[in-house]
Amino acid sequence: xxxxxxxxxxxxxxxxxxxxxxxxxxxxLALLENEFxxxxxxxxxxxxxxxxxxxxxxxxxxxxxxxxxIGYKTAGxxxxxxxxxxxxxxxxxxxxxxxxxxxxxxxxxxxANAFRGIQACVVYLIGSTGIKLxxxxxxxxxxxxxxxxxxxxxxxxxxxxxxxxxxxxxxxxGAIGIVSFYAKHNAKEETK
Amino acid sequence: xxxxxxxxxxxxxxxxxxxxxxxxIPFVREQVLAHGxxxxxxxxxxxxxxxxxxxxxxxxxxxxxxSNEAGIxxxxxxxxxxxxxxxxxxxxxxxxLKNFLKYNGVKAFLSGVRPCVVSLILGTAATLFLSILLxxxxxxxxxxxxxLGIIIFAIVVAIATVYKKLKGKKPSPILMIAxxxxxxxxxxxxxx
Numbered sequence: 527x528x529x530x531x532x533x534x535x536x537x538x539x540x541x542x543x544x545x546x547x548x549x550x551x552x553x554x555l556a557l558l559e560n561e562f563x564x565x566x567x568x569x570x571x572x573x574x575x576x577x578x579x580x581x582x583x584x585x586x587x588x589x590x591x592x593x594x595x596i597g598y599k600t601a602g603x604x605x606x607x608x609x610x611x612x613x614x615x616x617x618x619x620x621x622x623x624x625x626x627x628x629x630x631x632x633x634x635x636x637x638a639n640a641f642r643g644i645q646a647c648v649v650y651l652i653g654s655t656g657i658k659l660x661x662x663x664x665x666x667x668x669x670x671x672x673x674x675x676x677x678x679x680x681x682x683x684x685x686x687x688x689x690x691x692x693x694x695x696x697x698x699x700g701a702i703g704i705v706s707f708y709a710k711h712n713a714k715e716e717t718k
Numbered sequence: 719x720x721x722x723x724x725x726x727x728x729x730x731x732x733x734x735x736x737x738x739x740x741x742x743i744p745f746v747r748e749q750v751l752a753h754g755x756x757x758x759x760x761x762x763x764x765x766x767x768x769x770x771x772x773x774x775x776x777x778x779x780x781x782x783x784x785s786n787e788a789g790i791x792x793x794x795x796x797x798x799x800x801x802x803x804x805x806x807x808x809x810x811x812x813x814x815l816k817n818f819l820k821y822n823g824v825k826a827f828l829s830g831v832r833p834c835v836v837s838l839i840l841g842t843a844a845t846l847f848l849s850i851l852l853x854x855x856x857x858x859x860x861x862x863x864x865x866l867g868i869i870i871f872a873i874v875v876a877i878a879t880v881y882k883k884l885k886g887k888k889p890s891p892i893l894m895i896a897x898x899x900x901x902x903x904x905x906x907x908x909x910x
Contacts, residue, residue, distance in 0.1 A: 530793045547772050580811060581820055585829055586732050586804025587774030593843055594808040612806055614797065616779050617773020624767060625785035636903055643902015645762040645850055646870040647894050653843035655740040659836045669833035676834050680841030687856040692744050692838050694830055703830020704823060
């Protein structure tokens with residue numbers, strides 16, 4: 527396939543995926559797999575799983591990470607640029623239009639009431655996602671300690687209006703991960 | 719200048735949020751509240767809108783906030799900001815660090831960050847529950863119960879639990895949002 531045609535195909539594929547996946551990253555993965563592993567065979571199953579692991583281990587939305595990765599694999603830097611553009615464009619257009627009307631829309635009492643109901647639901651959605659992730663977590667001493675300490679800090683800080691960036695939490699816990707890894711590593715070396 | 723502020727704030731969000739989707743909400747929340755770009759209620763509305771439209775939550779949030787604060791240019795820059803870090807990181811990994819996941823340092827860092835992300839999400843749900851439904855937080859401890867909100871929350875939890883028992887999987891977020899919107903329209907419109 528000619529490169530320009532390949533890039534156009536990538537753009538259109540990701541545009542389609544970006545336009546039709548509701549419910550965020552993980553819902554998108556099934557579509558990506560179907561499109562690129564099964565139909566087009568541009569990626570093997572193993573490459574797809576590697577991509578997933580990398581997307582989960584790096585910052586940013588999974589959709590963006592996957593588009594950049596698949597685009598690069600298929601057609602280099604230009605491929606990844608157009609894939610990423612394709613996956614972002616549909617939601618950009620939709621949300622931009624919504625942003626122009628949402629405030630006016632909310633001045634209708636009935637709509638505002640609907641959104642008050644929705645707010646309660648969103649609290650549930652966030653909570654249930656947290657609980658799901660907790661269930662998947664390794665139940666060992668260190669992760670459980672990290673989790674409970676940070677959770678307690680977060681709730682206390684917000685109750686008493688203490689400003690504290692959660693980015694600091696990420697960096698501290700990352701450092702703890704590294705220290706504990708090398709501490710274990712050294713302990714193993716010594717017993718040898 | 720607002721355009722640069724939008725770009726850099728969302729660049730920071732894109733660069734430092736691991737896990738995608740709901741894992742990005744704690745950071746987005748912190749930043750948009752700190753800048754006064756959205757209130758807690760507007761944020762929840764936007765999460766619901768994001769869930770009901772295609773595309774990653776962080777990207778939707780960037781587009782919306784950018785447009786609200788500085789029109790089309792603002793939304794382009796904020797969206798670019800949130801997308802760019804993962805784009806760059808994934809490009810570097812796929813071009814140069816093919817064995818990214820095999821480095822011990824990366825594994826060790828993530829072993830600390832994963833439980834932290836779980837607690838950030840759970841903590842966000844807990845503080846939202848306290849502030850939206852119970853009316854406490856930010857150094858204000860007088861209960862200001864949103865009884866109807868609590869009832870809607872309880873109904874949503876009950877429906878999700880029953881649905882899971884019957885069908886073996888959780889109902890889709892869109893379905894839950896639709897149900898809670900109806901409940902909100904009914905409950906808040908009836909004068910008690």
